[in-house]
Amino acid sequence: MDNLGTIGTTEEQIELMDVATSFCRDKSPIDKVRALMDDELGYDPQVWQEIGELGWLAIAIPEAHGGVGLTMAEVVPIAEQMGRNLLNTPFGTTTLAAQAILAGGNEAQQAKWLPKIASGCAATVALSEDNGDWDLTNITCSAKQNGDKIILSGKKQLVRWADSAELIIASVKMDGDVRFALIERSILGETALRRESIIDETARSFELTLDGVTIASDDLLDAGRTRETIEKIDLAAGLIHAAEMCGGAQAVIDYTLEYLKTRKQFDKIIGSYQALKHPTVDNYVEYEKARTHLYSAAHSWGEQGRGEVAVRMAAAQAHTSYSRAADRSIQFHGGFGFTHDCDAQLHRRKAIFDGALIGDAAYQRSKLAGMLFD
Amino acid sequence: MADKPSASELKEYSEAADAWFKENTVRDPGFMLPLTFMEVGTDQQFDFLREWQRKVYEAGYLGASWPKEYGGGGLHTDFQRAATRAMKKYDAPIMLNAIGNGWAGPLILDLGTEEQKQKYIKPMLSAEDIWCQGFSEPEHGSDLGNAQLKAVREGDEYVLNGSKIWTSLGDRAKYMILLARTDFDAPNKYAGLSFFLNPMNIDGISTSRIKKLTGEYGFVQTFFSDARISADCLFGGEGNGWSMAMKTLEYERGAKVKPVGGYFVKELDVMQIIELAKNSVRNGKPLLDDPVMRDKMTQFMIDIQALNLNNTRRRMPQLMQDRPMGLPLMNKLARTELIRELTEFSLGFQGTKAGYYVGDENAVDDGYWHRSYLNSFSATIGGGTSQIQRNIIGEHALGLPKTR
Numbered sequence: 001m002d003n004l005g006t007i008g009t010t011e012e013q014i015e016l017m018d019v020a021t022s023f024c025r026d027k028s029p030i031d032k033v034r035a036l037m038d039d040e041l042g043y044d045p046q047v048w049q050e051i052g053e054l055g056w057l058a059i060a061i062p063e064a065h066g067g068v069g070l071t072m073a074e075v076v077p078i079a080e081q082m083g084r085n086l087l088n089t090p091f092g093t094t095t096l097a098a099q100a101i102l103a104g105g106n107e108a109q110q111a112k113w114l115p116k117i118a119s120g121c122a123a124t125v126a127l128s129e130d131n132g133d134w135d136l137t138n139i140t141c142s143a144k145q146n147g148d149k150i151i152l153s154g155k156k157q158l159v160r161w162a163d164s165a166e167l168i169i170a171s172v173k174m175d176g177d178v179r180f181a182l183i184e185r186s187i188l189g190e191t192a193l194r195r196e197s198i199i200d201e202t203a204r205s206f207e208l209t210l211d212g213v214t215i216a217s218d219d220l221l222d223a224g225r226t227r228e229t230i231e232k233i234d235l236a237a238g239l240i241h242a243a244e245m246c247g248g249a250q251a252v253i254d255y256t257l258e259y260l261k262t263r264k265q266f267d268k269i270i271g272s273y274q275a276l277k278h279p280t281v282d283n284y285v286e287y288e289k290a291r292t293h294l295y296s297a298a299h300s301w302g303e304q305g306r307g308e309v310a311v312r313m314a315a316a317q318a319h320t321s322y323s324r325a326a327d328r329s330i331q332f333h334g335g336f337g338f339t340h341d342c343d344a345q346l347h348r349r350k351a352i353f354d355g356a357l358i359g360d361a362a363y364q365r366s367k368l369a370g371m372l373f374d
Numbered sequence: 375m376a377d378k379p380s381a382s383e384l385k386e387y388s389e390a391a392d393a394w395f396k397e398n399t400v401r402d403p404g405f406m407l408p409l410t411f412m413e414v415g416t417d418q419q420f421d422f423l424r425e426w427q428r429k430v431y432e433a434g435y436l437g438a439s440w441p442k443e444y445g446g447g448g449l450h451t452d453f454q455r456a457a458t459r460a461m462k463k464y465d466a467p468i469m470l471n472a473i474g475n476g477w478a479g480p481l482i483l484d485l486g487t488e489e490q491k492q493k494y495i496k497p498m499l500s501a502e503d504i505w506c507q508g509f510s511e512p513e514h515g516s517d518l519g520n521a522q523l524k525a526v527r528e529g530d531e532y533v534l535n536g537s538k539i540w541t542s543l544g545d546r547a548k549y550m551i552l553l554a555r556t557d558f559d560a561p562n563k564y565a566g567l568s569f570f571l572n573p574m575n576i577d578g579i580s581t582s583r584i585k586k587l588t589g590e591y592g593f594v595q596t597f598f599s600d601a602r603i604s605a606d607c608l609f610g611g612e613g614n615g616w617s618m619a620m621k622t623l624e625y626e627r628g629a630k631v632k633p634v635g636g637y638f639v640k641e642l643d644v645m646q647i648i649e650l651a652k653n654s655v656r657n658g659k660p661l662l663d664d665p666v667m668r669d670k671m672t673q674f675m676i677d678i679q680a681l682n683l684n685n686t687r688r689r690m691p692q693l694m695q696d697r698p699m700g701l702p703l704m705n706k707l708a709r710t711e712l713i714r715e716l717t718e719f720s721l722g723f724q725g726t727k728a729g730y731y732v733g734d735e736n737a738v739d740d741g742y743w744h745r746s747y748l749n750s751f752s753a754t755i756g757g758g759t760s761q762i763q764r765n766i767i768g769e770h771a772l773g774l775p776k777t778r
Binding site: 001004006007008009014017250257260261269271272273274277278280281282284285288289290291292293295296313316317362365366368369372373 | 644645648651652662665668669671672673675676677679680681683684686687690692693696700701704707708761764765767768771772773774775776777778
């Protein structure tokens with residue numbers, strides 16, 4: 001079957017993996033993660049600045065626009081370690097916004113935004129709407145030409161980190177076609193953003209009301225490249241979240257193992273009971289399969305056909321394995337697992353949220369089936 | 375050690391191997407070929423596979439990286455890898471002498487005497503001497519360390535009494551790698567075990583065939599009744615049987631002894647299953663139009679792709695840092711369980727035809743899928759059951775306390 005890819009790494013990936021492993025561990029201990037859950041902003045601005053200074057927002061941006069000139073493959077190990085340590089910041093949405101501009105932006109738009117993003121300015125994407133459909137083209141928000149201005153209307157949901165973002169890229173319908181509007185957050189009125197209550201308490205998300213928002217005619221991405229832009233956003237989001245979920249699965253399995261190795265019941269360390277040991281092994285096996293798919297997806301990034309199959313397999317397997325491992329972690333922690341203090345719920349909630357953002361495992365499989373069998 | 379070949383040398387060799395397997399591979403001899411060495415049931419199958427292995431060896435495509443002085447080709451492993459790739463490409467039959475080439479051979483090459491290497495290696499490569507394995511016992515399936523077959527030293531001989539079971543090719547083998555108890559008073563069960571390169575064609579050793587759940591034959595039980603073997607058959611010294619047995623498992627990873635090449639178990643061809651699904655009908659429509667079947671088949675594709683890629687990832691230390699033992703230890707569990715589930719799934723494609731079995735002209739693919747499903751248990755049970763594998767992974771890769 002020729003749309004199945006292989007696996008490989010680059011030197012840069014491995015270097016970034018090493019740096020990200022210690023950075024994310026050091027900057028995001030669990031106490032801090034929990035403290036930030038109650039914080040309005042939701043992340044440490046100092047850490048965000050350091051992420052920018054490390055050049056991580058510039059990785060997949062071409063050198064001509066102030067970037068490092070690598071690809072999404074090198075973003076993967078960073079997102080993986082962020083997920084592993086629940087280090088949640090606008091890193092993912094900013095990376096996505098840059099990919100959207102790269103896919104659909106004209107020279108002027110790229111020249112304006114990419115160097116900014118590369119040097120640490122946060123951005124986000126506004127894609128979801130009230131119908132709850134993962135199909136990025138099934139939208140009703142609209143854009144209408146009015147002289148040399150464009151008037152937007154409708155509501156976008158699940159716009160993550162919108163209060164921090166300088167740029168919001170929103171999908172809208174214009175004359176029946178999907179277009180992407182570049183909106184500077186500074187032009188939004190005070191009531192345009194409503195903070196949403198979301199299942200993942202480590203993230204921040206907003207509903208964006210576009211009614212009354214007006215942008216310039218040249219603040220729309222290229223009409224001729226809408227299809228590529230949608231594909232790029234879809235796959236980049238799939239890859240980033242697959243990486244985060246993979247790291248999260250590793251973390252929640254380690255967290256469970258720690259408990260299984262120390263907790264005693266009936267005079268025995270509970271990890272010696274096969275009723276707990278065997279399903280934990282199964283979850284670990286599924287996690288390793290997810291990580292294999294992840295680095296295959298990174299390796300296949302940008303390849304026609306193979307790239308999409310690999311990303312969707314990685315997203316499906318990561319979502320299945322993260323969900324399952326976290327679900328069993330809650331159960332295996334017994335009474336403590338039912339409390340908010342147990343970290344298993346942080347992961348279970350994040351797996352639900354990530355699936356909601358990019359499409360859960362069943363959705364990924366339904367997209368895959370067409371590519372594999374038809 | 376053989377030099378790493380230049381790109382042009384390797385290319386030339388690969389092309390020759392490719393041409394050889396293209397020319398010589400017989401995929402359909404007119405009877406069903408076994409998918410694994412454990413499924414060899416008839417004389418016809420045995421004779422065909424023995425002859426095939428001899429032919430491959432003589433062409434230089436088996437044992438190509440084993441030392442020349444003992445019958446190997448003395449080449450760098452890259453050559454053997456290229457030959458194995460060609461075998462896979464043309465879907466060549468399996469290598470028959472699995473226990474010889476995969477287990478006994480590497481052990482003898484690693485730790486054997488010069489005399490043993492001269493005596494055993496070449497005829498094992500050519501399939502002249504077939505080997506079998508005597509580890510499991512009727513009363514000690516999963517608990518190998520508890521083997522009770524008695525080996526008592528008398529002068530320069532050992533006298534063997536007891537029984538071994540699940541011996542693949544046991545009725546056709548010339549030698550057996552045998553795990554036997556030489557000391558019943560040892561401080562622990564492992565310390566009393568010794569390892570023998572045991573001749574099969576002697577007085578006091580008899581075999582009886584076991585009829586499998588498939589209705590076919592493939593394994594035997596071997597009985598030892600005052601069988602006398604030379605003390606020279608002892609391998610690795612008295613009391614070292616357990617570590618010898620464990621070593622045979624290590625060679626599978628090919629780190630210490632160059633892999634002999636070929637394969638003893640055929641990989642399931644996923645395209646064959648997709649083909650079957652496409653040719654199956656549900657409610658008057660192609661089966662793969664059914665959303666439930668599509669979803670399940672897609673999940674299988676994800677699993678298959680993960681395990682195939684794992685084989686590559688296992689050789690990438692940069693992606694194996696956190697738990698280096700994880701992937702190697704999980705391979706058997708994941709692969710054998712997947713094959714069981716997948717072959718079981720394939721029965722559901724067949725609708726009413728799932729009722730037929732091998733031997734009926736109405737059976738789909740001559741009953742291949744039913745047979746494969748039933749035979750798949752040999753791998754989820756044999757060589758350490760899936761349940762034992764989970765203990766091993768839990769304890770050795772994840773560091774969980776032992777189950778007792």
